[in-house]
Amino acid sequence: MAKDKKFVEEITSMEVDFAQWYTDVVKKAELTGYTQVKGCMVIKPAGYAIWENIQAELDRRFKETGVENVYLPLLIPESLLQKEKDHVEGFAPEVAWVTHGGTEELEERMCVRPTSETLFSDFYSRDVHSYRDLPKVYNQWCSVLRWEKTTRPFLRSREFLWQEGHTVHATAEEAEERTIQMLNVYADFSEEFLAIPVVRGKKTDKEKFAGAVATYTIEALMHDGKALQCGTSHNFGDGFARAFEIQYVSKDNKPEYCHQTSWGMTTRMIGAIIMVHGDDSGLKLPPRVAPVQAMVIPIQQKKEGVLDKACELKDALCAAGIRARLDDSDKSPGWKFSDQEMRGIPVRLEIGPKDIEQGQCVIVRRDTREKIVAPLDGIGAKVQEVLEQIQNDMFETAKKRMENMTYTASTKEEFKEIADTKPGFIRTMWCGDRKCEEEIKDQLGGVTSRCMPFKQEHLSDTCIWCGREAKTMIYWGKAY
């Protein structure tokens, strides 16, 4: 009975305490578990199954663009990490160091990879000789470790799972093209598969990746109006190539430095799914990423024939290619409804003696709670249609919310007031000066630049902060 109770308990309302709501959902939907390893998490089956779906779809999209998967070592010798100056400055303070192997102290300590630019560069320096060897468009799926001080499941943890793409090209143009191409893969994936609308743009110099010439990002807005950086793509120019001596002989027989990119997306996306779509009843999974898309829940299941019919219904859904399950546990239907809602399963199908008599069942949408009475005949196609509708509606709902929470400021006072009172994105013009960016962060309670969007608009001629000539439109926000 203790276990039964756990589920029907209310979770904290997101209006009351968004952070606690998030923690409650992660726990009650059984996405993660506790571990003694500080700052790390156990990803439980319900959480990992979401990651598997993300992986499969991203991997498919990568391969369509010619990406090949590889695997490089977990450890990076200190001397290798130090080869690119900006990079080591960015990462050295937050890596974990291996100093002993078995009972012996290592001659050179090694860090657990926080990211693998240095390993890939070292590898490419040996594997690239001629223009015929280029480009190389490699990716790896792995975990990385960053010694974060404050952590939250999925959003920021010491260890997280991700993919890191690392490419090497003959020309600067080709590298820039690949950087943008992969950012668009992330953006399309987020919008089409996770139903998460994003803003695509470029990071400021202050916010770009350690060692990059340019960093591009997709930024999403959470339910509480905070921004979440969802995926980044970096153009390194020839910086790493010069530090690691990655040269190729060109067609006209001259030695040239290569140009490189890297791009990554992480388990943080599970946090984004929770915070963009969830509500006070729990998780809401977009159908395409949902490990279970439909839960069949029998009503009065002890009555003869009900369970058999419910099982038939589940089989019919599976046969139509829907990831369906039957909840035939001895819990009450009400408990099962709450459980299915908490876990974010996109639809449930209720079926009881009366429904069976009338050859029908009741489809209940998780996103809108709308009830649809549907004949059992042809139920597979009907549920497919409803799932498709839910996927589209969830994206449209999230998009409208993002639009409603995106404000435009044309004066400094307006900017301050919005930052103070209205959570969300704030669009302004900006002079491009780092000083303004830093003052804004200090004086507006942690508002940071999110990106200079690809879709530019001319809002005014002057920088919102210093009044000098504006160079770009920029998005600001408080971020996770």
Place this chain on the structure above:
Amino acid sequence: MAKDKKFVEEITSMEVDFAQWYTDVVKKAELTGYTQVKGCMVIKPAGYAIWENIQAELDRRFKETGVENVYLPLLIPESLLQKEKDHVEGFAPEVAWVTHGGTEELEERMCVRPTSETLFSDFYSRDVHSYRDLPKVYNQWCSVLRWEKTTRPFLRSREFLWQEGHTVHATAEEAEERTIQMLNVYADFSEEFLAIPVVRGKKTDKEKFAGAVATYTIEALMHDGKALQCGTSHNFGDGFARAFEIQYVSKDNKPEYCHQTSWGMTTRMIGAIIMVHGDDSGLKLPPRVAPVQAMVIPIQQKKEGVLDKACELKDALCAAGIRARLDDSDKSPGWKFSDQEMRGIPVRLEIGPKDIEQGQCVIVRRDTREKIVAPLDGIGAKVQEVLEQIQNDMFETAKKRMENMTYTASTKEEFKEIADTKPGFIRTMWCGDRKCEEEIKDQLGGVTSRCMPFKQEHLSDTCIWCGREAKTMIYWGKAY
């Protein structure tokens, strides 16, 4: 031209130097690359694609038996590793220790996981309360680190990729059943997917896993007559449950200790594929695991229409569900044949002007070099049929070789002579005493017990070594 040359160079013959032949194949088929991280390797696209196919098929077979995937941390606090006495003794000498996070020294050092029994046990101790929570049948795909002194690509490296299944059950019977079930999954997978015949059996107490009550294994025979342990499945009884306090309340409301298993298969299987199937022309991939199953090679490709027709042929194969590629590079056909053979692609399809005239092409089997002239009409089905035949023939060939290299010894002298002169498995009776096992290893040049096979035969009444009463038939061999 330097690059052209690299491939047509002969590799070392396996008769001359098997170890060098292996190294040559791994390098020239571009399966791995060099890294500065000692004892580790880069798995390049051609190698990683094999692992992806292994993963996909194993994962599918696991899930059919109810396995769910999870992810647990990379690091294990020292105190956790030490909780189970036998286990820590087995692994502590070969783990890598993390002592610093960023600039700070850790209060307690942590090792990079060499295997995750301790983490799973710690997790289960918190997550299992009642018989209703059982069984839990979890698996994770990850990398592990063991500080090996001598390493070889795929066969033994400090870091390797694997899956580790960890399950927890209410009863000893159920745990034993799961242990055997997973061993059979490995055996069937090896034979059906990798065309590698195996002997299924139980390890001796001396050879079992650190902390296990019983270890089961599948053992395969390489081309040189050495044995390779291909997958193991362990029954832990309630040993870890007692050390980690994993208890559940039974149906009749009593506290009981759980019973656990673990089982793993690694990137070592890529080494097994090379050493079971390969020949002096390179790799030979069984069609089911081959990332590329068919290579179309145009003859006189500069003649009008040849490339177009070759491309059509490739498309026809892809449309039939075959993983096909076209080699339209500017190399000679002879170079392309050698390259396709080196990479172990199961069939090549040669198509030139004369073939086109006659509406045919030539299928060449990698395993037997047999040439099959086939009409272009219906080529997809024909190649599918040939691939199926290759898969079966490769298994039968390997099986016959294993049978031919499996010897039975009935006297000590015979045992010594076979061990000295005939590489392969040696079957004998054994008393079950560790002392005999140790003497055999010392006196027969490193011959170790491989397993006590499930399929027992009564060869004689007495132990081959000491002459006392025999308890079991056992397989011996020199192993990788």
